[in-house]
Amino acid sequence: xxVMGIITALIVGLIIGALGRLVVPGKQNxxxxxxxxxxxxxxxxxxxxxxAGGFASTAGFDWREFFVQVILAAVGVALVVGVGGRRGMxxx
Numbered sequence: 001x002x003v004m005g006i007i008t009a010l011i012v013g014l015i016i017g018a019l020g021r022l023v024v025p026g027k028q029n030x031x032x033x034x035x036x037x038x039x040x041x042x043x044x045x046x047x048x049x050x051x052a053g054g055f056a057s058t059a060g061f062d063w064r065e066f067f068v069q070v071i072l073a074a075v076g077v078a079l080v081v082g083v084g085g086r087r088g089m090x091x092x
Contacts, residue, residue: 013040020073028081038080042073 014032017039021028028035046069050056055064 009040009043010036012043013037015039016043016046016069016073017077019070020075020077023070023074024077024081026081028077030077030080034080035077038076039073042076043069045069046072 014036017035017037020039020042021035046065047056049068049072050062050065056062
């Protein structure tokens, strides 16, 4: 993977993670690096699911793949907030 590929993955992860946080209701007390990590994981898993479902190879921007990624990020954020809320996770 090239440096540009890593930077792109981090930017996409940040966007997907942020959109996932917007979908989850309430306040999420998690740091930005964790949001980015959840977003990168959701983007990768969403791409795998889209390829397995046969809708990742469309021309242009694929909205179905994007929605799968955002839903996975929202689930990831909800799980982290749920677990972190019981353990007293702080912002830093």
